[in-house]
Amino acid sequence: xxxxxxxxxxxxxxxxxxxxxxxKEFGESTRYHLQEFNxxxxxxxxxxxxxRCHASVRYVIERTFGIWKKKWRVLNEFPSYDxxxxxxxxxxxxxxxxxxxxxxxxxxxxxxxxxxxxxVQDIENDExxxxxxxxxxxxxxxGTYMQIxxxxxxxxxxxxxxxxxxxxx
Numbered sequence: 001x002x003x004x005x006x007x008x009x010x011x012x013x014x015x016x017x018x019x020x021x022x023x024k025e026f027g028e029s030t031r032y033h034l035q036e037f038n039x040x041x042x043x044x045x046x047x048x049x050x051x052r053c054h055a056s057v058r059y060v061i062e063r064t065f066g067i068w069k070k071k072w073r074v075l076n077e078f079p080s081y082d083x084x085x086x087x088x089x090x091x092x093x094x095x096x097x098x099x100x101x102x103x104x105x106x107x108x109x110x111x112x113x114x115x116x117x118x119x120v121q122d123i124e125n126d127e128x129x130x131x132x133x134x135x136x137x138x139x140x141x142x143g144t145y146m147q148i149x150x151x152x153x154x155x156x157x158x159x160x161x162x163x164x165x166x167x168x169x
Contacts, residue, residue, distance in 0.1 A: 005149075007058055016142035019150065021054045022047040034059060046158035050150065053157055068097050071109040 005019035010032065014020045021032050031037060032051040043049040069075045072093040078086050100107050 007054065007061065009058065014143050014146045014150070015140065016146055018146065019054070019153075020146075021051045022150065022154070046151075046154040049158050049161060050154035064097075067109050068093065071097070071107075 005017055008018045008020050010021050010023055012018050012020050022030050023032075024030050030045070030047050030051060031043070032055055034052070034055045037043065037052050043052050072089075074089055075093060078089075081089070099105075
């Protein structure tokens with residue numbers, strides 16, 4: 001749908017419908033991973049601000065999927081089910097997960113991750129080959145379009161952040 005995007009990591013080509021982070025280009029140092037921002041240094045550019053927001057959202061999504069798959073192990077056994085059953089299981093477990101979260105029921109799987117500081121393994125280690133063949137698609141019309149979309153989002157986030165009053169430490 002228009003103005004709806006898949007949030008993807010840097011291994012995906014920047015093509016229509018796929019919102020990827022900005023990558024390092026021509027010696028430019030554009031940080032992406034959350035751990036790169038945890039040293040107290042705020043984003044220096046609109047691209048880094050976008051990347052920090054992108055990584056934060058991806059972290060929440062990955063963490064949610066990790067908890068979801070831990071709670072409902074059936075999600076790890078999909079190859080043995082037909083597609084209609086897979087869809088039903090996804091909707092059922094997603095609905096149950098959301099119901100539990102919205103009604104603040106005790107959720108030991110969620111609490112385990114919260115209390116133990118368990119990290120989602122894939123989010124910080126998603127580095128891909130910088131010369132990935134999918135990247136050729138970025139030079140296409142769709143790739144150029146999505147680059148413009150990313151730039152617009154980055155500028156809007158940056159401008160909104162510049163208007164906010166700074167917190168004193």
